[in-house]
Amino acid sequence: KQQDLINGAALKSQHVLMLTHLLRLYITGDLHKLDWRDPPNPPADTQDAAKKITAKNAISLTSKVKFALHKAGKMQKIGNTALVRGTALAKQEESIVSSSEGTEHKRYMSLVEARLRNVLPSNPDARSKEHQDLEAVLKNNASLLKDIFKYYSVPTGVGTVEMDMTGFWRFFVHIKVRSAEVNRAAVGAIVLQSHHVAPKNTADEITGTKWIMPEEFVELLVRLGHLKFSSTVRGLKQLIKQHLKPYAMQAEMDDFFSLLQLERFVLTFQSLEKYLKDIYMSYARLDGQTRQEGVDMCGKEFAQIWTDAKLID
Helix, strand or coil: CHHHHHHHHHHHHHHHHHHHHHHHHHHHCCHHHCCCCCCCCCCHHHHHHHHHHHHHHHHHHHHHHHHHHHHHHHHHHHHHHHHHHHHHHHHHHHHHHHHHHHHHHHCCCCCCHHHHCCCCCCCHHHHHHHHHHHHHHHHHCHHHHHHHHHHCCEEEECCEEEECHHHHHHHHHHCCCCCCCCCHHHHHHHHHHHCCCCCCCHHHHHCCCCCECHHHHHHHHHHHHHHHHCCCHHHHHHHHHHHHHHHCCCCCCCHHHHHHCCHHHHHHHHHCHHHHHHHHHHHHCCCCCCECCECCCCHHHHHHHHHHCCCCC
């Protein structure tokens, strides 16, 4: 802006000088003597007259330049202040996000020692050492465990996800850990042991409406590793190495399961929760057999539901 104003001042001075000289030639009758092929060279007195005319314009122009520079300086100060404040706000926001992510990350690397007494050594010192070793394994694999948990979870609010029993059983099938000892009943018992908040009734577990939190998920993995490999620390390491890393999140989700993860289907099932529980419990008790960890539905009972609903003959 400053350079444009200076250039404009020089151009205006030249114009005033030329017009003054042409006016003088016109008054004296010597305009016809002007050679238009060659730019006129005004005499000294004409230049003096032009300087007087341009002096006022120059003073005005100088004031405008100073004013413009003053405004530019103020704008620069405002810009610098905005930049400083914006940078501070950005750092503050980054700090908040980083802190939030750090807090979330910690949920996948900590265990409550008292909750694992039945799989940890009875000796207090050995139990504490093994507890620390387990948390070290979790810490080294926290990012992986977090990704796995979110992959098999469904949205439960703005920016939050939790794993329901449908997602957990998909995870269980995908990691190919099942064996004669690691069967659905045994793993179901582990799920119950890993819940930090006791369910209101066993139907919550059976119908798959109980949500699994990250803290419960990592505890569940410790118990699953112990069941599979008869060890806690080594069992967790082997579970991650042999089953989670090669198989988790690898199986493609078919269209049916993709639909079940959509929010509208989750909300639909939640609205029908009580009705579906009542149906399940009514048919699951037909044979009068129950287990310690809940009520099972056999194939015959399941087929009876379809028959009574007139879906099959």
